[in-house]
Amino acid sequence: MSLLDTKNPNAPIPGANYTSDTRNWPWHRPPDITDLDGALEHVMERLTETDAGMRYMSLIEAGTPITTITDMVVTLAIGRGKFTPDFAILVAGPVARMLEIMAKSYKIDYDLGIDEDEEFTTPVALKKTIELSAPKEEPNEEEEVEEVEQPPLGFMAPASDEEQTNMLGYEVEEEDLEDE
């Protein structure tokens, strides 16, 4: 599909999306399950009566958090048109609990994936903030005197007075006059 080739564009005609039959997609139709128990029964069946359950257990054993597996389970159900995304969010808690029980029964070490990272300031960050917040010391006058202004050295920097007078030839003329 390309619109770059203007002579022969290969892309859908504008408005083609309105002509396609969107009822073909399961998630465009009304959901099959609308009650909590029905949804959990469906998920239980999937977990216990198919290979999916063991696959999920393998993933949990490999270190995948249960919340991620829950996401997979409910997203698959949405894709199959079993329930809506809103309902999937509401069902996520019990589904995670089911997965946890299943993992426990298989004696698998699991990570729930709901632990929030404790936000604390590291000593390095603390030191840096103290440094930044501390009032800056004013430089001594002596130090200022020591600093010599360096002429700009860039290619486009203006020439110094001496150079300019040399270029203009003023000094040369004056010297010549003095000699005379």
Next chain:
Amino acid sequence: MTFEEAIIKSVQKYYSGTDPVELNSVSGKEAKYTREYFDELEEELVKSPKNKKKKKKKELANESA
């Protein structure tokens, strides 16, 4: 918030003890798969070996009696 984040938040809420009250009230009937149900299921499926041994001993004692 992404869908994944919403799922994590939902699971967090469930584990902190918050239930979807409105959803339960809309259905009209009592929920079957409650927290208690899951706790019982967990007890059934995840029995500690001590309990298993105790049960076996009890069963053997009952059989002998």
